[in-house]
Amino acid sequence: MTTVPSELAVETEAKGALPSGGAPTPARRVLHSLRTSPGAIASIVIIVAIALMAILAPVLSAITGWDPYEFDPTAIDSDLGGLPIGPLGGVSAEHWFGVEPGNGRDIFIRVAYGAQVSLLIAVSATLVTTTIGVVLGMIAGYFGGIADQVISRVMDFLMAFPTLIFMIALLSALPAGNRPALLVIVLSIFGWPYTARIIRGQTMSLRNSEFVEAARASGAKPLRIAFREVLPNLRGTIIVLATLAVPGYIGTEAGLSFLGVGVTPPTPSWGQMISTAVGWYAVDPMYFLIPGTFLFLTVFAFTVLGDHLRKALDTGDAA
Amino acid sequence: MSITSAARTISIPVVGAPLLEVEHLSVSFPTSSGPATVVRDASFRVDQGTTLGIVGESGSGKSMTSLAVMGLLPRGGTATGSVRLFGHELLGRTDRELRRIRGDRIAMVFQDPLSSLNPYYTIGVQITEAYRAHRGGSQAAARKVAIEALERVRIADPDRRIDHYPHQFSGGMRQRIMIAMAICLEPDLIICDEPTTALDVTVQAQILDLLADLQRQTGTGMVFITHDLAVVSRVADDVLVMKDGDEVERGTTEQIFTAPRAPYTRALLDALPRIDDPFETLKGVQA
Numbered sequence: 324m325t326t327v328p329s330e331l332a333v334e335t336e337a338k339g340a341l342p343s344g345g346a347p348t349p350a351r352r353v354l355h356s357l358r359t360s361p362g363a364i365a366s367i368v369i370i371v372a373i374a375l376m377a378i379l380a381p382v383l384s385a386i387t388g389w390d391p392y393e394f395d396p397t398a399i400d401s402d403l404g405g406l407p408i409g410p411l412g413g414v415s416a417e418h419w420f421g422v423e424p425g426n427g428r429d430i431f432i433r434v435a436y437g438a439q440v441s442l443l444i445a446v447s448a449t450l451v452t453t454t455i456g457v458v459l460g461m462i463a464g465y466f467g468g469i470a471d472q473v474i475s476r477v478m479d480f481l482m483a484f485p486t487l488i489f490m491i492a493l494l495s496a497l498p499a500g501n502r503p504a505l506l507v508i509v510l511s512i513f514g515w516p517y518t519a520r521i522i523r524g525q526t527m528s529l530r531n532s533e534f535v536e537a538a539r540a541s542g543a544k545p546l547r548i549a550f551r552e553v554l555p556n557l558r559g560t561i562i563v564l565a566t567l568a569v570p571g572y573i574g575t576e577a578g579l580s581f582l583g584v585g586v587t588p589p590t591p592s593w594g595q596m597i598s599t600a601v602g603w604y605a606v607d608p609m610y611f612l613i614p615g616t617f618l619f620l621t622v623f624a625f626t627v628l629g630d631h632l633r634k635a636l637d638t639g640d641a642a
Numbered sequence: 643m644s645i646t647s648a649a650r651t652i653s654i655p656v657v658g659a660p661l662l663e664v665e666h667l668s669v670s671f672p673t674s675s676g677p678a679t680v681v682r683d684a685s686f687r688v689d690q691g692t693t694l695g696i697v698g699e700s701g702s703g704k705s706m707t708s709l710a711v712m713g714l715l716p717r718g719g720t721a722t723g724s725v726r727l728f729g730h731e732l733l734g735r736t737d738r739e740l741r742r743i744r745g746d747r748i749a750m751v752f753q754d755p756l757s758s759l760n761p762y763y764t765i766g767v768q769i770t771e772a773y774r775a776h777r778g779g780s781q782a783a784a785r786k787v788a789i790e791a792l793e794r795v796r797i798a799d800p801d802r803r804i805d806h807y808p809h810q811f812s813g814g815m816r817q818r819i820m821i822a823m824a825i826c827l828e829p830d831l832i833i834c835d836e837p838t839t840a841l842d843v844t845v846q847a848q849i850l851d852l853l854a855d856l857q858r859q860t861g862t863g864m865v866f867i868t869h870d871l872a873v874v875s876r877v878a879d880d881v882l883v884m885k886d887g888d889e890v891e892r893g894t895t896e897q898i899f900t901a902p903r904a905p906y907t908r909a910l911l912d913a914l915p916r917i918d919d920p921f922e923t924l925k926g927v928q929a
Contacts, residue, residue: 467717533758539714540752541745541772541823551771555762 377438389429456518464526478516559636566629659729695878749824755817766804814845
């Protein structure tokens with residue numbers, strides 16, 4: 324809380340410093356507050372780095388000369404049961420993060436491709452749950468009545484569900500097919516009520532605010548009020564909820580892959596790598612540590628960024 | 643432009659009809675123990691260029707009366723009786739028809755200026771949007787009208803201020819912006835629901851003066867809802883006193899303040915603190 328006064332002070336100076344009187348838009352204010360926070364900058368740097376790694380995975384593969392599915396028998400010692408040759412799990416100029424014990428696949432490239440899978444699933448699931456959650460939450464909160472009853476009971480039902488057990492059961496029962504798409508669907512089915520519940524509450528309070536009443540009194544149509552008056556005021560909440568949802572889905576995806584019901588091998592995924600590494604942790608801890616560190620950093624960075632966004636959006640009255 | 647023409651036809655006055663005439667208006671809400679009537683048999687009229695003050699304690703039904711006129715009763719509320727704007731009945735019209743009247747023919751100014759502007763938009767966007775929704779026209783034309791309206795409510799430097807956000811204005815300025823929004827469509831009637839209650843006394847005086855000036859310029863009729871007798875005595879030509887949904891007394895301001903007939907009105911007037919009697923005990927009103 325100690326940073327709050329200093330931010331406010333900076334804010335007023337910035338306002339006074341605008342000679343032309345240009346209004347500091349809410350977006351500019353939030354950006355300013357993020358720029359002055361080392362934690363937010365660090366987390367954005369980490370997220371951008373991991374996103375770049377995921378996007379550029381094929382390029383990195385070309386640079387290092389290793390393919391995520393390519394075995395390297397020369398990097399492992401078959402006499403020792405396939406342990407990587409060299410210190411720290413076989414870290415070398417050839418294999419930057421070492422190789423997987425047993426088959427010698429390059430860990431760096433598999434982590435990069437694993438980031439692709441993890442981020443793709445998490446971001447898609449976030450987009451789907453945020454869209455469904457905002458639409459249904461706004462319908463429930465704005466129109467109330469029967470619509471609210473139906474949507475709220477479905478949300479109660481889904482939230483009371485033992486989600487993880489059901490996901491495991493569902494994913495093992497369904498045909499393998501396109502696993503990432505299946506994961507997005509399953510994560511979305513159980514994820515949207517958490518967004519919708521918060522949006523519903525905020526919509527209900529915004530619907531009763533005086534500016535909505537004023538809009539009604541000036542002859543605005545209901546849909547216009549919902550989209551032009553209420554929705555823009557939810558954007559802060561939506562941004563924060565979405566940012567905080569991403570690490571949740573990354574973690575769940577990794578957990579499901581760890582349990583063997585997520586992304587199917589040989590497609591690389593962080594959870595799956597950690598799962599395989601469990602058998603080797605005594606002799607090759609690096610195999611466990613590297614994907615674990617990436618998973619931790621990603622989840623941590625998204626969570627810190629989400630918290631900073633929430634704080635930045637909360638401080639101003641124009642949030 | 644069909645919206646505009648429809649709104650105009652409704653306001654072609656029936657010959658001899660007053661601006662607003664409300665007869666036997668009752669408002670009720672369904673509750674688990676049967677309908678609860680919050681306004682019973684209220685009747686009043688407002689002529690062009692005059693102001694009607696509706697006074698009463700909270701819960702007396704004064705706000706519900708004004709919402710019924712606008713057709714904006716909360717969910718479940720029903721209004722019976724008659725509300726006529728220039729002789730045209732408003733009760734029983736569809737929401738679609740009423741939307742053309744709201745803002746255009748009847749505008750409303752709310753109690754809390756801090757929350758009646760959307761914090762997300764600049765005030766210019768909010769004023770021009772309401773204007774264009776009813777009158778159409780280009781953004782530039784609407785902006786010109788908005789700047790003029792801001793000028794009329796005495797916002798200094800309106801060319802620049804129009805692009806500011808609500809949080810950059812003080813409470814009194816925000817209320818003036820709300821009034822600018824109300825007058826830029828040149829409505830026939832402005833309903834002010836406790837417009838000065840959230841403001842301090844000096845700002846309150848400025849707003850009241852401003853409203854009186856605007857009324858002199860445009861001949862707009864006004865309904866002024868308040869619990870503050872001092873405000874009523876200052877702005878109103880006629881006064882309607884309400885209590886628990888009932889009309890207690892109706893008359894000219896002078897008559898109500900100098901010769902109140904109803905005991906409740908007398909009690910209300912007696913409860914006003916007097917500046918010239920330092921030893922008096924404050925009197926309450928028997929609820």
